[in-house]
Each structure stands twice: as structure tokens, then as C-alpha cells.
Amino acid sequence: MRAMKDSGVLWIGNIPVDWKLVSVKRLFSIGRGRVIAQTELDETGYPVYSSQTKDNGCLGYLDTYDYDYPQLTWTTDGANAGSIFLRTGYYNCTNVCGTLSPIDDLVDLRYQKYALEHIAYNERRIDTNGYKIMNNEMAIIKTLLPPLSIQHQIADYLDIKCAQIDTIIAKEQSVIEKLQEYKRAIITQAITRGLNPSAKMKKNRPEWIGMVPEHWDVKKIKYLTSKIGSGKTPKGGSDVYTDEGVLFIRSQNVYNGYFDLSSVAFISHEIDSTMSNTRVYRNDVLLNITGGSIGRSCLYESDEPANVNQHVCIIRCNNQMKPKFMQYFWNSRIGKISIDIYQSGANREGLNFTEIGNILIPTPELYEQNQIIDYLDGKCGVINNVIQQKHSLINKLTEYKQSLIYEVVTGKKEVPHV
Structure with a gap:
């Protein structure tokens, strides 16, 4: 067993005695990308990397490139601050990417990517817009420097092991996507054609709703609701959020059919009292109306006091529409199509209340809405349980990988030659 020493850094812990702890600035020339407007981007050419993690951080393409050598990049600010990438080939970076180009040949970039992924995540600082690690802050971060042969050995080992784990995760994620699409198809079938396969059908407009039972109506949402409206962010923004008080629901909490309260915020009762028009009550349907999560919808089924911000719309049904039926509509294919059509205008960034009110929804009698809700609760419940099991497995695999x-990168686990 190799001899170890205290690194002096809490989130690194003990390291082998022959390893060094070195400031990033001693190993890398530190730079930054440049401002690249969205309007400059194309669908082909040389990749432009930005702060996002989707698509390996690729935002789009240019017909020119700024870099033609391997280096590490990191996201300087935002939710993904501290994310580390290994860039190769010909490419560009935006101004939210810091760059790390090795000064000499003592560095295996693959090893440093793995090491800095762990270290930089713990070094980032909280900012009003998420997190930050700026160039001067990255420069003084301490990173590990094993002998070069050990760096190669660790990088080879982790390349293989992480690829194996990522392959399993990708397969499980693919299954989840297929299950979600299957669930959406079941919901769409039930809320457009009902549960009686022998029912007489009629053509309907708009055409994307398709055939509906002859005895059903198709109505605008504004005639089926007593309220369509969104919330607001209280004065002071995130600075007034508290650890307890009145639940403050944001778009990141609203998913298709359920709440994610892992990043929940609260506001004081005093602030809530100034926002009485945006309070949420049991059986309110919540719909995200802006940004990348537009169209996600769930039903508020609690008596706990709550409020919402301006990115979430409250839809309160009247006595002609069951709230759960309305929520299933938004989670169906025709609900998504309706939103896409209203978003089709140039530079459209969200839905307004007039547009939501004018969207058409199949409207069976209340007794039939209840039957459909019971049917979908059973079917979707089974699918949701399987999806949850898949998510749990992905979480465990992700934790194991980390x-x-x-x-391995801190030397606590020795790796074999590969």
C-alpha cells in the first residue's frame, strides 16, 4: 500500500507522498473565449463552445476557428460554473469559457480534466446568478500533479471505466425517453378519443386534435377557467428567499405531472401578503410559460400555502373542467403542439394569458372526465414507477462514477495498467 500525506485541502484529502499540489497557473496559460453573438452561428462549420453542458457545450458553428490545439476549458459563471471540458481539433469558445493551455509537457490533459472536475466544483463561489470561477480565481486553485506516467495510467483507466458507465446511463436514459413518449401517447389517446372504442367519432378543428367522440365538445380554455394568470418575483429577487415560510414555486420546480422540490425556495408571510393575487391553491394547474421548460405542467395537490413567480401560470378550472383532466391535456401531444403553434412567431419567448385562453381542449362531460382521469392515473402510475426506478439507477451510477x-485522481485507489 502506498504511503500517503495530508494534502491540506479538505475536498482532496490524503494523497500519495510523491504527488505534488500545484497552482493551476503554474501548469497552464489561462485565457478566455470571446463574445460570439447567436446571430453569427450556423449549422455547420467549426464548433462554438459555451456555458451549456448539453451537446458537450456546443452552441453552434462558425466557418472560422480560434483554436487548433488541445486544451481544457471551464465554464466561468452560471449554473454550470466549474464544469471542465477537454477540447481538441479546431474550435471556438465564447466569453463564458475560460481556457487552460498547458505550459509544458508535464501535464496529461485527460488526467487534469478528471482532477479539476472534482476540485473546481468545490472551489466555485456562490453568485447572484448561480456560481462563478473567474480567471483569477482559477489561477490560484490547487490541482494535483502525479508523475506523468501515473497521470497517463489514471487517464487510460478512467477513460475506459467512465465510458462503460456512460454507456449504461445512456441506455437507461433512452428507455426513460421511450417510456415518456409511450405515456404521452396513452394520455393523448384517452383525452382525444375517450375510453369507448366503439364511440362514434367526428372530425374536429383544429386538425391537430383529430377525431373526437361525437358527443364531446371542444372549447377554448378561457371558457373552462376562473383564472389564468402568473406570479411575480418579489422585490429584491433571490435575496429575499428564506429557508422556511411560504413555498415559492418557480419553473424549475414544475415538471410534467410532478413537482421537483430539490431546489425549492420560500418567501416570508409578510412578502406573501403583498402577492395575494398570485397565490396557489389546491387543484390549481401550473404551467411553465417561458424558457426551455415551457409547457411543463403539474397539478398542485396540497393545502400548504404557496405562491409562484412570473414564469409559471396559474390555471384555475371552473365547474366544467376537472383540473386533473386539464393537467393531462398539457402533458399530451396535442397540448405540446398547441404551445408550439403559439410559439411559432419570430423571437417568441413565451405564452401570454390571451394565447393560453384561446387554446382549444377536448371537453367531455364531467363523469367521463373522471373516468378518463382514473384510467390515466392507473396507467401512468405504473409507467412512472418504472421511470423512477430508472432514474434511481442513473443517480446511483452517476454517484459511483463521481x-x-x-x-483515483487523488491516489486513494491504485489503478492497474490498461
């Missing part, structure tokens, strides 16, 4: 990287 743990493995930490153990």
Missing part, C-alpha cells in the same frame, strides 16, 4: 474519479 466517487470512482475522486478515489
Whole structure:
């Protein structure tokens, strides 16, 4: 067993005695990308990397490139601050990407990517817009420097192991996507054609709703609701959020059919009292109306006091529409199509209340809405349980991968030659 020493850094812990702890600025020339407007981007050419993690951070393409050598980049600010990438080939970076180009040949970039993924995540600082690690802050971060042969050995090992884990995660994610599409198809079938396969059908406009039972109506949402309106962010923004008080629902909490309260915020009762028009009550349908999560919808089924911000719309049904039926509509294909059509205008960034009110929804009698709700609750419940199991497995695999990287890059786990 190799001899170890205290690194002096809490989130690194003990390291082998022959390893060094070195400031990033001693190993890398530190730079930054440039401002690249969205309007400059094309669908082909040389990749432009930005702060996002989707698509490996690729925002689009240019017909020119700024870099033609391997280096590390990191996201300087925002939710993904501290994310580390290894860039190769010909490429560009935006101004929210810091760049790390090795000064000499003592560095295996693959090893440093793995090491800095762990270290930089713990070094980032909280900012009003999420997190930050700016160039001067990255420069003084301490990173690990094993002997070069050990760096190669660790990088080879982790390349193989992480690829194996990522392959399993990708397969599980693919299954989840297929299950979600299957669930959406079941919901769409039930809320447009009902549960009686022998029912007489009639053509309907708009055409994307398709055939509906002859005895059903198709009505605008504004005639089926007593309220369509969104909330607001209280004066002071995130600075007034508290650890307890009145639940403050934001778009990141609203998903298709459920709430995610892992990043929940609260506001004081005093602030809530100034926002009485945006309070949420049991059986309110909540719909995200802006941004990348537009169209996600769930039903508020609690008596706990709550409020919403301006990115979430409250839809309160009247006595002609069951709230759960309305929520299933938004989670169906025709609900998504309706939103896409209203978003089709140039530079359209969200839905307004007039547009929501004018969207058409199949409207069976209340007793039939209840039957459909019961049917979908049963069908979707089974699918949701399987999806939850898949998510749990993905979380465990992700945690195992992070743990493995930490153990290996800090020398706590020796790796075989590969």
C-alpha cells in the first residue's frame, strides 16, 4: 500500500507522498473565449463552445476557428460554473469559457480534466446568478500533479471505466425517453378519443386534435377557467428567499405531472401578503410559460400555502373542467403542439394569458372526465414507477462514477495498467 500525506485541502484529502499540489497557473496559460453573438452561428462549420453542458457545450458553428490545439476549458459563471471540458481539433469558445493551455509537457490533459472536475466544483463561489470561477480565481486553485506516467495510467483507466458507465446511463436514459413518449401517447389517446372504442367519432378543428367522440365538445380554455394568470418575483429577487415560510414555486420546480422540490425556495408571510393575487391553491394547474421548460405542467395537490413567480401560470378550472383532466391535456401531444403553434412567431419567448385562453381542449362531460382521469392515473402510475426506478439507477451510477474519479485522481485507489 502506498504511503500517503495530508494534502491540506479538505475536498482532496490524503494523497500519495510523491504527488505534488500545484497552482493551476503554474501548469497552464489561462485565457478566455470571446463574445460570439447567436446571430453569427450556423449549422455547420467549426464548433462554438459555451456555458451549456448539453451537446458537450456546443452552441453552434462558425466557418472560422480560434483554436487548433488541445486544451481544457471551464465554464466561468452560471449554473454550470466549474464544469471542465477537454477540447481538441479546431474550435471556438465564447466569453463564458475560460481556457487552460498547458505550459509544458508535464501535464496529461485527460488526467487534469478528471482532477479539476472534482476540485473546481468545490472551489466555485456562490453568485447572484448561480456560481462563478473567474480567471483569477482559477489561477490560484490547487490541482494535483502525479508523475506523468501515473497521470497517463489514471487517464487510460478512467477513460475506459467512465465510458462503460456512460454507456449504461445512456441506455437507461433512452428507455426513460421511450417510456415518456409511450405515456404521452396513452394520455393523448384517452383525452382525444375517450375510453369507448366503439364511440362514434367526428372530425374536429383544429386538425391537430383529430377525431373526437361525437358527443364531446371542444372549447377554448378561457371558457373552462376562473383564472389564468402568473406570479411575480418579489422585490429584491433571490435575496429575499428564506429557508422556511411560504413555498415559492418557480419553473424549475414544475415538471410534467410532478413537482421537483430539490431546489425549492420560500418567501416570508409578510412578502406573501403583498402577492395575494398570485397565490396557489389546491387543484390549481401550473404551467411553465417561458424558457426551455415551457409547457411543463403539474397539478398542485396540497393545502400548504404557496405562491409562484412570473414564469409559471396559474390555471384555475371552473365547474366544467376537472383540473386533473386539464393537467393531462398539457402533458399530451396535442397540448405540446398547441404551445408550439403559439410559439411559432419570430423571437417568441413565451405564452401570454390571451394565447393560453384561446387554446382549444377536448371537453367531455364531467363523469367521463373522471373516468378518463382514473384510467390515466392507473396507467401512468405504473409507467412512472418504472421511470423512477430508472432514474434511481442513473443517480446511483452517476454517484459511483463521481466517487470512482475522486478515489483515483487523488491516489486513494491504485489503478492497474490498461
